[in-house]
Amino acid sequence: MIVANRKNIREIRDMIKDHKRVLLVGCGTCVTVCLAGGERETGILGSALRMALKLDDREGVVVDECTIERQCDDAFIDALGSHGAEYDAICSFGCGAGVQALAERFPKTAVYPGLNTQFMGILEAQGVWTEKCSGCGNCRLGEFAGICPITRCSKRLFNGPCGGSRDGECEVREGLDCAWQLIYDRAREIGMLDKLESIATPHDWSSGLDGGTRKVVREDQCIAGLGPKA
Amino acid sequence: MAENEPLIIAFCCHYCAYAAADLAGSMRLQYPTNVRVLKLPCTGKLEVNYLLTAFERGVDGVIVAGCLEGGCHFLEGNLRARRRVERAREILGEIGLEPERVEMFNLSSAEGPRFAQIVTEMSTRLTKLGPSPLRPERTTLEEGVRELTLQAEANLSGEKHDRCQP
Structure with missing residues (x-):
């Protein structure tokens, strides 16, 4: 799974400082399992952020939260309906892919990351995750x-x-x-x-991070007319 | 209740602190009236967001009272609660609210006097700290606490909610 941890509240507070209506969006998949950005963690951050803003005399700022099943899949973002567009900023508690999926879906809304995405890893012990794949x-x-x-x-x-x-x-x-x-x-x-x-032969790094965004295409699964962008 | 008197929520475990509070009443022990007791099946049911929501509503302090260590009916619920209280304290510190407004206590169901002592101790501590800067006016606060209690009861009874409704 993708493992992440949350940014500190001060950083999130600074990111949203110019906005009046902010929606915190949690993700019900990997980051729920690693206890960083699921429904519960988003609720905790929502409470903390509302209190922090009130203590900063910014009581008028609306901070709401909701959690969708999977942020990295546009079909699941449907669950947000028109809610996303009702806010002037979204703070995603998904991994980096989730943040960008929300940004693509809501082109006129500022989207911020609430988490620091760390790595692909496994649960080593209760509360401990370790990196296993690059x-x-x-x-x-x-x-x-x-x-x-x-x-x-x-x-x-x-x-x-x-x-x-x-x-x-x-x-x-x-x-x-x-x-x-x-x-x-x-x-x-x-x-x-x-x-x-x-x-062991030298590794072929051409399939790695260098050279721009990687893409996986399964032609047999593509639907005619709805295929990937060239 | 006086306007400036602190308001405390006590999350009490059914198997110990709640019974101890009951005993304190049966023993006619005197303790401050500014505490609202909320029963949990075990302090292990407590989540960090319960604590934060209480502070968000404006309560001045929170008591979490569970069984003696080693004596949890569900083996380690009280140990988990202690760690969650620690996490809530860290978050409170991060946003600029005094962490000592929330504290975990351990007691047995036979300790009525200890319950009275805990409430008195927290009440004194919170009076010294002063009211929470998030506190609304008294009636709104009382209303918020009542709502919170109802919400917690609904959660405990397993009532479903739609998680995608901001």
């Missing part, structure tokens, strides 16, 4: 026993650990597992050590 566009997890050296090795090494691996821990930060120790241990466990003996 979305490099060219997955090679099969070569590394299912542990990603791009995301989890601090130096993104493809051919074994550096000299900073100590007792399974990375030298970069205390408590950070050495990805290569994990790769080695797991490869041994599943009988794949031989795979690590061959030199």
Whole structure:
């Protein structure tokens, strides 16, 4: 899932300072699960923001909140109906994709992010999320026993650990597992050590973040006349 | 009630603090009348937004009273509540409202005198702090607190609501 955490209230308050009617929009998908921008968190921020504005003598500012199922899908934004256009600003509590989807849907309304989108990760323990995928566009997890050296090795090494691996821990930060120790241990466990003996080829970064917005098109799923923009 | 007297909401666990408040009454113990008791099935039901909504309505302080640590009927509801109270305190600090306006207490159902003591302690603390800067006039405040109580009861009874209606 996409993991995010909320911006501090001061930052949000400063972003909306020129507006009189603000709608906080939560998202019911990833950010609900990572307890950053779901219905409950948006409600908390709504209360906090209304109080903060009142304490700033800006009592006239209207701050309402609502949560839709999924911000990153235009069909779900329908649930907002015409509400969005009734406000002069929207503060999205979705990930960066959600913020931009709302901005596209409401072209005449200022849209602000209420969260800092962090990474794609998993729930490690109650209240703890860790990054697992960098979305490099060219997955090679099969070569590394299912542990990603791009995301989890601090130096993104493809051919074994550096000299900073100590007792399974990375030298970069205390408590950070050495990805290569994990790769080695797991490869041994599943009988794949031989795979690590061959030199890993350089990664094809052309499918990564550089070179503009990435797009995935499934021609068989496209509806004639409603296909993707060229 | 005097206009400047602090108004306190006490979120009380059904299994301990609520019974302790009842006991305090049966024992004819005297404690400030400015507290409004709201019963929860467990303090673990408490959400941060309950606390913030109370402050938004203008209450001067909030008491969260749960079972003794280790004695929660639902094992760890009171421990979770303590962490939520901490989070609410952080948020209050962030917006410039004194965090000490909300506090978590632990007591057993046999501690009527302790309940009276907690209310007295919070009342004294809030009188010293002065009224909440968010406080409306008395009748609006009382009305807001009544509404909040009804809302909480509706939430607890599982009443559905439309989450996409700003």
